[in-house]
Amino acid sequence: MNARTVTTILRKELLDTLRDKRTLIMMIGLPIILYPAMLIFGMQIAIVQQNKLEETRSRVAIEGVATAQLRDWLNNIEMVDVVESAAPEEALLAGNIESVVRVRGELDPVLEQGGSVPVEILFDSTELESRDAADRLEDGLEKVTKDLRDARLHKAGLAVAYIEPLKVKQEDLAPAQKTSGMVLGLLVPLLMVLMIALGAFYPAIDLTAGEKERGTFETLLSTPATKLEIVTGKFLTVFTLAMATGILNLASMALTFLFMLSQFSAAVKDATFVEGFQLPLEAFFIILLVMIPLGFLLSSMMMSVAVMARSFKEAQNYITPFFLIVLLPAFMAGIPGTELTPFSEFVPIYNVVLLFRELMTDKATVDEAVSVFVSTAAYASLALWFSAWLFQREEVVLSEERGIPLTVRRSEFRPRPTLTPGGALGWYSVMLIALFYLGSLVQQWKLIPGLLITQFVILLGGTLAVLWFLKVDWRTALHLRRLSARGFLGALLLGAGAVLLLIQFSAYHNKFLPMPKMLEEEFMKLFQTENIPGGIFTLLFAVGLAPGLCEELFMRGAVLSGVRQRLGTWGSVLVIGLLFGVLHISIYRILPTALLGAALTYMVLRTGSIWSSVAVHALNNCFGVLVATGHAPVFVETALNIQEAEKSGLPWLTLVAAVVLVLVGVGILEWQWNRDRGERR
Amino acid sequence: MIRAEHLRKVFWPPRSQPVEAVKDASFSVADGEVLGLLGPNGAGKTTLLRMLGTIIVPTAGHCWIGDIRADEAQDEIRRHIGFLSGNTKLYGRLTARETLYYFGRLYGMADPLIAQRIDEIGALLHMQEFLERRCESLSTGQTQKVSIARVILHDPEVLILDEPTLGLDIMTSQAILDFIIDARTRQHSIIFSTHYMSDAELLCDRVALMHRGEIMDIGAKSELYARSGTDNLHDAFLRMVEEREQATA
Numbered sequence: 001m002n003a004r005t006v007t008t009i010l011r012k013e014l015l016d017t018l019r020d021k022r023t024l025i026m027m028i029g030l031p032i033i034l035y036p037a038m039l040i041f042g043m044q045i046a047i048v049q050q051n052k053l054e055e056t057r058s059r060v061a062i063e064g065v066a067t068a069q070l071r072d073w074l075n076n077i078e079m080v081d082v083v084e085s086a087a088p089e090e091a092l093l094a095g096n097i098e099s100v101v102r103v104r105g106e107l108d109p110v111l112e113q114g115g116s117v118p119v120e121i122l123f124d125s126t127e128l129e130s131r132d133a134a135d136r137l138e139d140g141l142e143k144v145t146k147d148l149r150d151a152r153l154h155k156a157g158l159a160v161a162y163i164e165p166l167k168v169k170q171e172d173l174a175p176a177q178k179t180s181g182m183v184l185g186l187l188v189p190l191l192m193v194l195m196i197a198l199g200a201f202y203p204a205i206d207l208t209a210g211e212k213e214r215g216t217f218e219t220l221l222s223t224p225a226t227k228l229e230i231v232t233g234k235f236l237t238v239f240t241l242a243m244a245t246g247i248l249n250l251a252s253m254a255l256t257f258l259f260m261l262s263q264f265s266a267a268v269k270d271a272t273f274v275e276g277f278q279l280p281l282e283a284f285f286i287i288l289l290v291m292i293p294l295g296f297l298l299s300s301m302m303m304s305v306a307v308m309a310r311s312f313k314e315a316q317n318y319i320t321p322f323f324l325i326v327l328l329p330a331f332m333a334g335i336p337g338t339e340l341t342p343f344s345e346f347v348p349i350y351n352v353v354l355l356f357r358e359l360m361t362d363k364a365t366v367d368e369a370v371s372v373f374v375s376t377a378a379y380a381s382l383a384l385w386f387s388a389w390l391f392q393r394e395e396v397v398l399s400e401e402r403g404i405p406l407t408v409r410r411s412e413f414r415p416r417p418t419l420t421p422g423g424a425l426g427w428y429s430v431m432l433i434a435l436f437y438l439g440s441l442v443q444q445w446k447l448i449p450g451l452l453i454t455q456f457v458i459l460l461g462g463t464l465a466v467l468w469f470l471k472v473d474w475r476t477a478l479h480l481r482r483l484s485a486r487g488f489l490g491a492l493l494l495g496a497g498a499v500l501l502l503i504q505f506s507a508y509h510n511k512f513l514p515m516p517k518m519l520e521e522e523f524m525k526l527f528q529t530e531n532i533p534g535g536i537f538t539l540l541f542a543v544g545l546a547p548g549l550c551e552e553l554f555m556r557g558a559v560l561s562g563v564r565q566r567l568g569t570w571g572s573v574l575v576i577g578l579l580f581g582v583l584h585i586s587i588y589r590i591l592p593t594a595l596l597g598a599a600l601t602y603m604v605l606r607t608g609s610i611w612s613s614v615a616v617h618a619l620n621n622c623f624g625v626l627v628a629t630g631h632a633p634v635f636v637e638t639a640l641n642i643q644e645a646e647k648s649g650l651p652w653l654t655l656v657a658a659v660v661l662v663l664v665g666v667g668i669l670e671w672q673w674n675r676d677r678g679e680r681r
Numbered sequence: 682m683i684r685a686e687h688l689r690k691v692f693w694p695p696r697s698q699p700v701e702a703v704k705d706a707s708f709s710v711a712d713g714e715v716l717g718l719l720g721p722n723g724a725g726k727t728t729l730l731r732m733l734g735t736i737i738v739p740t741a742g743h744c745w746i747g748d749i750r751a752d753e754a755q756d757e758i759r760r761h762i763g764f765l766s767g768n769t770k771l772y773g774r775l776t777a778r779e780t781l782y783y784f785g786r787l788y789g790m791a792d793p794l795i796a797q798r799i800d801e802i803g804a805l806l807h808m809q810e811f812l813e814r815r816c817e818s819l820s821t822g823q824t825q826k827v828s829i830a831r832v833i834l835h836d837p838e839v840l841i842l843d844e845p846t847l848g849l850d851i852m853t854s855q856a857i858l859d860f861i862i863d864a865r866t867r868q869h870s871i872i873f874s875t876h877y878m879s880d881a882e883l884l885c886d887r888v889a890l891m892h893r894g895e896i897m898d899i900g901a902k903s904e905l906y907a908r909s910g911t912d913n914l915h916d917a918f919l920r921m922v923e924e925r926e927q928a929t930a
Contacts, residue, residue, distance in 0.1 A: 008786040012775070019774040215770035219831070221736045222764035223787040224756045394737045395692065409693065 001232065005225045009233025010240075013207055017241060023202045027245045031195075031252040039256045049128075054079075058133030061085035061092075063122075064103035074101065077140030080133070092124055098133035099123045101141075114152065185357035186334055191253065192246055192291065192356075193330040193349060197298050197323060199245025203238045204302035209315035217397060228422065231303075231391040235384060238299040246291055287356060293373060294352050296380035298326065304387040307396060333357070340364070345371040346436050348379045370587045375436070378429045385426030410469055417476040417561075419467070424562020427466060428579055431554065434458055436585060448532055451542045455550035463554045478557035479610040486672045487607035488615065494665025495616030498599040499623065500650060500658035506592050507649040515588040527628040536631055540622050548618025555580050555597070556604045556613045569605050576601040596620065606669040608676070683710040683733060683839055683870050687742035690728050702728040704894045705742070710870045710887075712838070715861065717881040718874035719918055720891030726874040727766070729891070730843045733872065734764040746839050760788060763832035766843035773817030777808065777827045780816060781834055788835040795834070802830045806856075822853040829860050840864055842873035846880060858884060878915045890918055897921050 017023050058080050062070060074082045085091045088100040100122040110117050119141065123134035153160060211217045220230060305322050309315035329350035332338065340354045345368060355372045358364035390396045419427065438458055443450030467477055474480060483491075515523075532538050555576060564572045580597025581590040600613040626632040650658070688706040693699050703725040710716045718726045731737045733744055735755045744751045749758050771780055778799060785795035803809050806826045811819055816827060832840065842861070846854040861884055864871055875881055881888055882902070889899040898905060898921060902914065909917040 002789075004789075005787060008783065012772075012779075012783045015779070016772055016774050214773070216772055218731075218736060218766060219764075219770065219784075220787075222734050222759065222762070223784060224759040224789065225787045226756055398731075398737065412693075 001226070001229055005229045006233045006236070009225065009230060010236045013203075013234060013237035014240065017203055017206065017237065020202075020206065023206065023241070026202055027199060027241060028248060031245070031249040035249070035252050036256045036259070039260060043260050053128060053132055056129055056132075057081050058099060058129070058136055059083045059097040060099045060101060060133060060137065061088035061097050062101050062103070063088045064105075065107055066103075067107050070101070070103065070107060073141070073144050074137070077136055080136055080140065089122065092122060092130070095124075095127065098127075098130045099137055101137060111148070185360035188250075188253075188287070188360075189353040189356035190330050190334055192250060192287065193294065193298075193353060194327060195249040196242045196246040196291065196295050197302070197326055199249075200238050200242035200295075200299045200302045201319065201323065203241045204299065205306045205309075205312055205315040205319060207234045207237060208303055208307040209309040210312050212309075212397070213311040221397065227391045227397075228388055231388045235300060235303060235387065238303055239295055242299050243291060243295045246295065247288070250287070287359075290352055290355060290372070290376075293376035293380050294349070297348065297376055297383055300380060300383035300387050301326070304383060304390055307387065307390050329353070340368050340372075342371075343440075346375045346433070348376065352376060367587045371585070374582055374585075375433075378432045381425060382429035382433070385422055385429065388422055389426070410471070413469075413471045415471040415473065417473050418565070419470070419472055419477060419558060419562035421563045421566035423470070424559045427463070427562075428559050428583075431459065431462065432583060432585075434462065435583065447526065448538060448542050452546060455542075455546040459554045460550040463558050467558060472558075477561045478553050479561060479604055479608060480557075481607075481609040481611075483607055483609040483611040483615075484672065486668060487609060487612055490665050490668030490672060491603040491607060491612035491616055492619075492665070493661050494599060494603060494669065495619065497658045497661030497663075497665060498596060498616075499620050500654060501662065502592055502596055504649050504655060504658070505595060509591060513588060519586070519588065524628065527625065536625070536629060539625050539629065543625050544622035545618050547621055548614050551580075551583075552600070552604075552610055552614045552617050555583070556600055557610050560601060560604060564605070572605065573598050573601045603669060606673045682712055682745075682747055683716075683872060684745040685709070685729075685733065685742070686744070688729065688732055688739050688744060689741040690725075690732060690737065691740045702894055703732070703739075706896050707742075708889060708896065708899055710839075710872050712870055713865055713868040714886045715865050715871045715873070715884050717885035717888045718872060718891060719878070719881055719888055719914065720874070721876075723893075724891040725894040726891055727843055728894075730764075730766070730841050730872065730874060734762055734841045735759055736764070760835065761838050763835070763837040763840045764843075765828055765832045765840070765845050767845060767847035771816040771824060771827055771831075774815060776813050776815050777819070777823075777830075778812045780827060781830055784831050785834050790835060798834050798836075799830075802833060806830060821849065822856065825849060825853050825857065829857065833860075833864075838869055840869050840871045840873075842871065844874055844876065846875065846877060854880075878913070878918070881914055888914060890921055892922055892925060897925060 056079075060074060060080055060082055061084065062074070062082065071082055074080055083097060085097060085100075088097065088102075091097045092100050102120040102122060104118050104120075107117050121134050121137045121141075124130040149163075150160065153162065211220070221227075225233075302319060302322070305319050306315040309318050326349060329347060330353050333350045333353035338344070338354060340351065340358055344354060345351050351372045355364055355369060358368070418424075435454065435458065439450075439454040442453045464474070466472075467474055526543065527539065559579065560572060560576050563575060567575055577594045577596075577598030578590075580600075581592075581594030584590065584593045596617075600617055603612045603616065604610055623632075627636075649655070686707050688703055689701070690703040691699050691701050706729055708716070718729065720726050728737070732739045733751075735751050735758055738752065746758050746761050749761070751758050772783075775783065781799050781802075782792070782795055785798070786792075790798070799812070803812060806829060808823075808826055808830060811823050816824060819827065840861075845857050845861075849857070858880065861871060861873065865884075873884075885902065887899065887901050888905060890897045890905070898908065900908070905914070905917045906912055909920045911917045911920055
């Protein structure tokens with residue numbers, strides 16, 4: 001991919017879009033003018049209304065015995081006037097008076113005898129003035145009640161405390177930031193998803209279906225720019241505009257909000273809530289950070305939908321229901337009581353909104369944030385890969401047919417040696433998501449059969465099926481080559497050394513990122529052999545051999561052979577290692593697994609054979625099973641000092657041996673590789 | 682030089698039978714030669730030209746531009762092609778100059794070279810007065826000139842023109858025809874499709890007659906007249922279609 005071509009397309013599309021009034025209004029006009037205008041204007045009206053309400057006197061009628069004393073009490077309440085009415089309730093409903101005080105039975109004699117008189121305040125809840133009058137009456141009569149009670153207690157020679165043995169009071173200890181975080185956490189993420197989606201809406205349509213409708217797409221396709229460069233340039237434009245809209249809206253909303261707060265606190269007397277309201281600044285930084293994968297996801301999803309349409313109008317028809325579907329998880333995340341769980345961390349959009357909320361109330365953990373980042377990035381790359389794939393399809397970009405032009409036939413594909421780099425990463429994303437949903441589902445059902453289904457059906461079966469459908473040569477793509485004896489030896493020595501060094505690394509790793517006890521116990525449950533039919537042998541097969549074979553054919557086979565064309569040897573070692581780490585879906589395992597993954601990738605690239613990494617991966621896992629179940633030979637236990645090694649590292653002699661093993665292994669592999677290369681020349 | 686061997690294209694429209702838009706087309710166009718592609722709507726002319734322009738991929742067969750095979754170096758091959766169709770439009774919100782810069786950069790040209798080419802072509806096609814105007818405000822003739830400028834900006838050896846005079850007035854059509862004649866004298870290989878028999882009579886060294894995805898006949902005008910027993914392309918085309926229909930019936 002040529003960077004100059006991509007930036008040329010990006011610059012042109014930005015210029016073109018910014019000259020479009022429709023986009024400008026949506027992107028800049030709306031946030032800069034509309035929100036402040038709407039909110040401030042609305043606020044002003046609310047303040048004026050409130051003041052007007054406070055200055056309006058309440059007309060109150062009495063139903064029942066209207067004694068002089070009751071009349072006095074009511075007339076003494078601020079802003080209340082007692083009026084005469086023959087039918088008070090009708091007058092209230094007709095809006096002629098604001099409230100009615102109903103007294104059942106006699107008032108004065110009962111009070112004198114120390115009794116209690118029921119007093120009801122009638123009001124019309126649909127009328128603001130009436131609700132206000134009821135509040136005034138309730139406050140006023142409560143004060144009268146208190147005075148009467150105090151007088152009675154005094155007469156009886158009792159203190160107020162006598163009838164109040166416990167003084168119950170609530171006190172909120174939550175820091176102001178947390179309170180405001182909770183309020184903002186419900187509102188801001190939802191608005192942000194809405195704004196980014198809105199920002200992507202018009203550019204996504206204009207740059208795809210709009211371009212098709214205007215007849216400029218064919219012109220563009222006739223240039224040397226590849227479809228991947230075109231889709232990347234266009235995607236970056238949509239992404240930039242979506243982010244700009246999101247940020248502009250957020251900034252405009254924040255400023256309007258601050259302005260409103262100052263207005264509100266000046267206008268309203270009881271401003272304790274307002275005074276405690278603080279905008280958590282660091283939260284805004286985090287929002288910006290999470291906005292990036294979210295913007296990626298929404299932009300690429302919208303482009304994928306829009307490119308299938310032939311015209312602007314048709315694209316709007318496709319994208320509007322999609323827009324609502326996107327907002328649904330965002331709304332759902334606003335329901336009180338929803339929170340991040342290991343499951344919801346992987347539900348797209350829903351997870352981001354929940355993470356925001358938890359970040360703003362200081363509840364989110366690093367592990368949760370990483371999971372949300374990783375899964376959102378996986379969905380985003382999948383969506384991006386999908387839109388790139390759509391752009392490659394001529395019936396999509398040049399379609400003159402009605403309806404969504406989306407059919408895939410095996411006969412359309414030409415035989416090819418490996419997946420494309422984009423295809424390999426796309427398939428990796430599909431598997432990451434499938435492992436999470438399907439894998440956890442079957443493993444929760446039954447652990448060992450679930451593990452086997454995950455490995456053989458999802459990972460291996462899925463990969464082989466996709467390679468077959470796309471007419472990819474299994475032999476080349478999966479590195480199914482004979483492994484020479486020297487290659488095997490080199491891989492074995494490197495593998496053994498790497499596994500030992502990994503134990504050492506894990507000891508350091510545990511210090512700065514210790515696995516929580518709960519997770520560790522959960523992990524160790526896997527190794528309780530007593531409940532498993534076949535005991536240790538079943539475990540060795542399911543946890544040792546199966547991942548050794550299936551994970552390798554997937555990662556070091558299909559994915560590696562795809563990306564190595566683009567990334568070369570060392571880029572592949574780094575990227576495939578990291579992707580292998582991420583595949584294990586836990587922040588505590590990413591780095592150690594990534595290191596092992598890098599070593600496995602290196603040996604496949606040097607031997608050219610998948611069997612090198614299959615052997616080392618399987619041996620590593622089997623070794624782990626033996627140690628965890630206490631089946632490891634005694635000399636291994638002592639040489640490695642296993643119990644201590646995980647905490648304080650390996651004995652130094654073992655460490656030296658490990659380094660030597662790695663060096664000798666690498667030496668053999670490099671020597672063999674150079675020799676093979678010489679022979680090929 | 683353009684060469685096509687056994688080109689075939691099948692489309693699979695949603696919910697209907699596959700359509701064979703081009704069936705086994707083989708021909709070549711030499712340097713300095715103009716090949717006209719004649720045929721009614723739906724004959725497969727646009728599909729054939731899009732395959733040559735590497736905008737779509739053939740279901741079978743290959744084509745070459747010079748020594749480069751299209752499916753082996755798709756991006757490279759486009760640097761040697763200028764593709765213009767009656768359907769290809771310009772970006773309304775860019776000025777003529779911005780449009781030319783945009784396409785020049787996509788063809789990998791450096792900015793000073795693009796500036797130089799714009800000066801040359803601008804003078805040639807009398808475009809200076811509207812170079813700074815947005816394309817949406819240009820007349821049809823001016824738009825067509827910008828399109829031609831875009832096609833020849835990177836000085837391609839091969840021109841693929843799909844109904845370039847469709848819907849244009851006489852003056853603008855003439856500008857296009859002049860441009861084709863000029864390109865031929867500069868030894869470009871040109872293939873162009875048209876409905877207008879008069880354009881073909883005037884310009885083409887050889888003509889290919891297409892009907893229902895097939896090239897029925899190809900040759901110099903005199904050869905086609907002789908084979909069909911007529912004295913103009915219009916009658917020759919009708920006669921061949923008639924014969925073909927009778928044979929298939």
